[in-house]
Amino acid sequence: MLVCYTKHELRQALTELRVHGSVGLVPTMGYLHEGHMALVARARAENKVVAVSIFVNPTQFGANEDLSTYPRDSERDLQILRDAGVDVVFTPTAGEVYLLDADTHVETGYLSRVLIGRIRPKHFRGVATVVTKLFNIFQPDRAYFGCKDYQQLTVINKMVADLDIPVEVIGIPTVREADGLALSSRNVRLTSKNRAAAPVLCQSLDRAEVLVAGGGATVHSVKKEILDLLAGMPSGVVESVDIRDAGTLAPMRGRIASAAVVLLAVRFESVLLIDQRVVTPSNNR
Ligand code: AMP
Numbered sequence: 264m265l266v267c268y269t270k271h272e273l274r275q276a277l278t279e280l281r282v283h284g285s286v287g288l289v290p291t292m293g294y295l296h297e298g299h300m301a302l303v304a305r306a307r308a309e310n311k312v313v314a315v316s317i318f319v320n321p322t323q324f325g326a327n328e329d330l331s332t333y334p335r336d337s338e339r340d341l342q343i344l345r346d347a348g349v350d351v352v353f354t355p356t357a358g359e360v361y362l363l364d365a366d367t368h369v370e371t372g373y374l375s376r377v378l379i380g381r382i383r384p385k386h387f388r389g390v391a392t393v394v395t396k397l398f399n400i401f402q403p404d405r406a407y408f409g410c411k412d413y414q415q416l417t418v419i420n421k422m423v424a425d426l427d428i429p430v431e432v433i434g435i436p437t438v439r440e441a442d443g444l445a446l447s448s449r450n451v452r453l454t455s456k457n458r459a460a461a462p463v464l465c466q467s468l469d470r471a472e473v474l475v476a477g478g479g480a481t482v483h484s485v486k487k488e489i490l491d492l493l494a495g496m497p498s499g500v501v502e503s504v505d506i507r508d509a510g511t512l513a514p515m516r517g518r519i520a521s522a523a524v525v526l527l528a529v530r531f532e533s534v535l536l537i538d539q540r541v542v543t544p545s546n547n548r
Contacts, residue, residue, distance in 0.1 A: 284309060464529060
């Protein structure tokens with residue numbers, strides 16, 4: 264496995280590797296877990312060359328967010344990727360990625376302002392910009408993202424379509440702990456009390472899925488059930504409960520008659536956990 268620290272090294276490595284066939288890219292912020300590795304496994308199955316980036320992107324963190332405390336373990340990450348048969352890893356510093364006088368950004372409009380975009384105003388601009396840069400640096404055929412970060416996946420799909428970026432974006436289902444908690448690098452920062460409370464996010468999504476599948480559920484009734492379930496948490500503050508059109512993230516009203524996405528954000532002290540589920544009515548009664 265080649266480990267590259269500069270764009271120049273990476274471009275050279277990929278020029279040689281690309282002759283073997285398609286390149287699949289998995290962008291990550293490191294501190295790898297089984298969720299990331301599901302993306303890597305899919306990339307390995309679908310491409311001749313698997314490339315992974317490990318970069319905690321400062322521009323997607325707000326001033327009071329957890330950039331400085333974001334968990335990192337580079338040696339462990341590299342060993343995990345080696346064991347998974349990854350071909351090339353890019354693990355740059357922020358100074359390597361961004362020019363000091365950078366003055367260009369990529370931003371989706373509506374999709375970046377709603378939901379998590381309201382809680383984290385510059386977040387999706389940082390994500391869209393760094394993903395564009397990674398696409399330009401790696402020039403992959405395919406790129407793999409988790410459905411757990413549903414809004415992020417929607418932003419990237421829209422950006423790729425709007426800007427004619429020649430990369431196939433593939434969404435991978437969320438990998439969970441046995442009790443339903445979505446795997447996340449941030450989970451290690453949950454106190455034991457908060458860790459015990461956290462599976463309620465997944466339980467709320469399970470309930471929403473059942474309600475919507477039964478037909479006749481309304482946005483209001485599903486939200487109310489979720490809020491009631493979340494109100495029983497011994498800790499945690501509900502930041503948002505949203506039900507939106509699964510394709511456009513436009514707000515929905517009244518009866519849920521088409522595919523919707525339920526998006527939850529709950530803060531456990533300094534750790535913001537998010538989770539999502541696409542729910543579909545099985546009939547239109
Ligand atoms: P991160 O390192 O948190 O930026 O995540 C890198 C990629 O892995 C993103 O596309 C995430 O959506 C994806 N990812 C994170 N957690 C999971 C999970 N539990 N299951 C599947 N994909 C995940």
